[in-house]
Amino acid sequence: MTSASAWSVALLGMDGQMVEVEAAIGGGLPRTIMVGLPDTALYEARDRCRAAVAGVGLSWPSQLVTINLTPAALPKAGSHFDIAIVSAVLAASNVVPRDLLPTTAMFGELGLDGRTRVARGVLPAVLAARERGFHRVIVAAQQVREAHLVEGLTIWGVRDLADLVEVLNGRPVMLDPDPEPDAAPRTMPGGDLADVAGQPTARWALEVAAAGGHHLYLHGPPGVGKTMLAERLPGILPDLTPDQALEVSAIHSLAGIDLSAGLVSRPPYSDPHHNVSMAGLVGGGPRMAKPGAISLAHRGVLFLDEAPEFGPRLIEALRTPLERGAVTIGRADRHTTFPARFQLVLAANPCPCGRAGTPGLVCECPPMAVRRYRDRLSGPILDRIDLQVSMAPVRKAYLRHAATGDSSAQVGARVRQARERQRARLRDTPWSINAEVPGAHLRSALPLPEGIDLLDAALVRGQISSRGADKCLRIAWTLADLAGRDRPGRDDVRTALMLRRGDWAGAA
Ligand SMILES: Nc1ncnc2c1ncn2[C@@H]1O[C@H](COP(=O)(O)OP(=O)(O)OP(=O)(O)O)[C@@H](O)[C@H]1O
Ligand SMILES: [Mg+2]
Ligand SMILES: [Zn+2]
Structure with missing residues (x-):
């Protein structure tokens, strides 16, 4: 049996709490179970993660995969645990190294096609990660600018699962380092x-x-x-x-x-x-x-x-x-x-x-x-x-x-x-x-x-x-x-x- 842990953030209102996502492989019939998950969205996460892994040509372990999110008592709503779940599973099956996982917080949802999707609450999540001493954060590429609003951290953006595998192998994908904001500058309502x-x-x-x-x-x-x-x-x-x-x-x-x-x-x-x-x-x-x-x-x-x-x-x-x-x-x-x-x-x-x-x-x-x-x-x-x-x-x-x-x-x-x-x-x-x-x-x-x-x-x-x-x-x-x-x-x-x-x- 092998295991690995990755980190994400559970948001309760404005308050972010670190969540450890542990994946253990082996010891039973091939299936995937999730523990410590009161929110049904997380069961959908399992299916998205499996589909996404298959989508980039990697294989989901054909053994018992137990995914455990702790602390168990913490309500964990939202669909942004996906990239931490996949990272823990891939590290436990030795597809990616574990070195970066203990100091990296991950916050992002995966589509069935393996692409990352925008998640609500990146800013408070990154703030929580910095407060708990994390050095690095991985988010969807579209949200790198938002994550950068929190100073003093290394932010890596991933467009899809293939990028995530590269990043965890220590080869952060070179996205345009400081792309021009694509949003128009905020305007005030009304006039003068x-x-x-x-x-x-x-x-x-x-x-x-x-x-x-x-x-x-x-x-x-x-x-x-x-x-x-x-x-x-x-x-x-x-x-x-x-x-x-x-x-x-x-x-x-x-x-x-x-x-x-x-x-x-x-x-x-x-x-x-x-x-x-x-x-x-x-x-x-x-x-x-x-x-x-x-x-x-x-x-x-x-x-x-x-x-x-x-x-x-x-x-x-x-x-x-x-x-x-x-x-x-x-x-x-x-x-x-x-x-x-x-x-x-x-x-x-x-x-x-x-x-x-x-x-x-x-x-x-x-x-x-x-x-x-x-x-x-x-x-x-x-x-x-x-x-x-x-x-x-x-x-x-x-x-x-x-x-x-x-x-x-x-x-x-x-x-x-x-x-x-x-x-x-x-x-x-x-x-x-x-x-x-x-x-x-x-x-x-x-x-x-x-x-x-x-x-x-x-x-x-x-x-x-x-x-x-x-x-x-x-x-x-x-x-x-x-x-x-x-x-x-x-x-x-x-x-x-x-x-x-x-x-x-x-x-x-
Ligand atoms: N004091 C004013 N100075 C300049 N323009 C005005 C003034 N009051 C009304 N207008 C014109 O009338 C339009 C309607 O004004 P506004 O929507 O602010 O009225 P209102 O009091 O909110 O009315 P309502 O009760 O119908 O919502 C404005 O877009 C503006 O063109
Ligand atoms: Mg009016
Ligand atoms: Zn009247």
């Missing part, structure tokens, strides 16, 4: 803020939201520029830090998004349609769970256009992630957690016909329908929104002649400065933006603004909840940061209250 005519209040609320990381609700009749504004939010947010870029890219890798254009270095934008499935929104799916729209918006913007159309189940599902900055997808045998710290932007019409509350327009909706429509954004979710802006139509003539406001570059520069002030003030805390600061810290560790009595009065009158009062404090700080003031004044508190309650009817 300068394209948005009028709407000074909404533009300004967008700037405040960007500066402090606040959630924003835009409402108004169709065609006033709600979608236009939301799309322009990522463009005025600061670049991701290197750590954030790696984390966001790892999530995108798990979702199967092509990373050959490099790390995601700008805040992402995710705008699921209202008929998205629950799994599409929060993550999930069969076998290896996929991050959903809320995780693809991690460290960026989640935009729900026509928010009341999303329905109560989907809206409700946002509550916990909004609080924890992460989402846990439960399945019978395992739980997967993905980060989901996003800035939420909701857009809605005031009623199903879109005309309610707009001067000069007549709403045709039955009152009950209007109530039902508004109730769909349940109180609890609206209470988690920081800023509300009601937008009125811009007249056509105005659209043509309106002086253009500041460009995204100008607004972005102010946002960066405001963020700098926050970082400096919060430097000894775990937080870096106003939206993250817990109420207790706001009220006891930071100086209280003048005009705090305005918040007390609003609380007493029931105009805001106590969560709302904390939100007003955070917004007041952001207003002060944007204005370059050391602490909020009475006007900042008053403005924060208005922004919070959205009573700007007709403003702009």
Whole structure:
């Protein structure tokens, strides 16, 4: 009986664990059995691996082949164990040497024809391998660039099983060492803020939201520029830090998004349609769970256009992630957690016909329908929104002649400065933006603004909840940061209250 081991990575959400793939040959009737495999996809792996080996003219051992993946207790979803399985079997039958196997992590699926296929999660898998001290990684040739995003490792790409045999014989295949990225450079959604005519209040609320990381609700009749504004939010947010870029890219890798254009270095934008499935929104799916729209918006913007159309189940599902900055997808045998710290932007019409509350327009909706429509954004979710802006139509003539406001570059520069002030003030805390600061810290560790009595009065009158009062404090700080003031004044508190309650009817 001979045996050999190769290494791969099991992914549980973002977390990679090394898996030893051991192949033992001999000691029984010719057949292949797999041990330690709770996931049915791995049985398909056995058949793919045998077909692929035959496909390159090698033979699968005609003895008992026992393939054992350890640790056995670890759920091993996914189809990327193939090249490690084949390597262990070929080494155990002395077709390839074993020297490289103990220090090489392998991550790739094989087609029946022996060609390697793209696998989800290469980036987090390679990160895990580096953390566990592996020196070398073998991946599908198409994913070499993605694997190279993790520095300090030797990456070998294999196009097929023949390449794998060459590599394991110490003859790495010379693929173009640094091929030009075939993907077009990533583009931001939307265009420049300068394209948005009028709407000074909404533009300004967008700037405040960007500066402090606040959630924003835009409402108004169709065609006033709600979608236009939301799309322009990522463009005025600061670049991701290197750590954030790696984390966001790892999530995108798990979702199967092509990373050959490099790390995601700008805040992402995710705008699921209202008929998205629950799994599409929060993550999930069969076998290896996929991050959903809320995780693809991690460290960026989640935009729900026509928010009341999303329905109560989907809206409700946002509550916990909004609080924890992460989402846990439960399945019978395992739980997967993905980060989901996003800035939420909701857009809605005031009623199903879109005309309610707009001067000069007549709403045709039955009152009950209007109530039902508004109730769909349940109180609890609206209470988690920081800023509300009601937008009125811009007249056509105005659209043509309106002086253009500041460009995204100008607004972005102010946002960066405001963020700098926050970082400096919060430097000894775990937080870096106003939206993250817990109420207790706001009220006891930071100086209280003048005009705090305005918040007390609003609380007493029931105009805001106590969560709302904390939100007003955070917004007041952001207003002060944007204005370059050391602490909020009475006007900042008053403005924060208005922004919070959205009573700007007709403003702009
Ligand atoms: N303030 C504006 N400045 C320039 N163009 C605008 C403005 N508002 C609307 N438009 C024009 O109208 C189009 C529709 O705007 P947008 O989709 O942002 O509206 P909306 O408020 O999201 O409407 P709906 O409620 O129908 O989704 C834009 O593509 C743009 O051409
Ligand atoms: Mg729209
Ligand atoms: Zn209406």
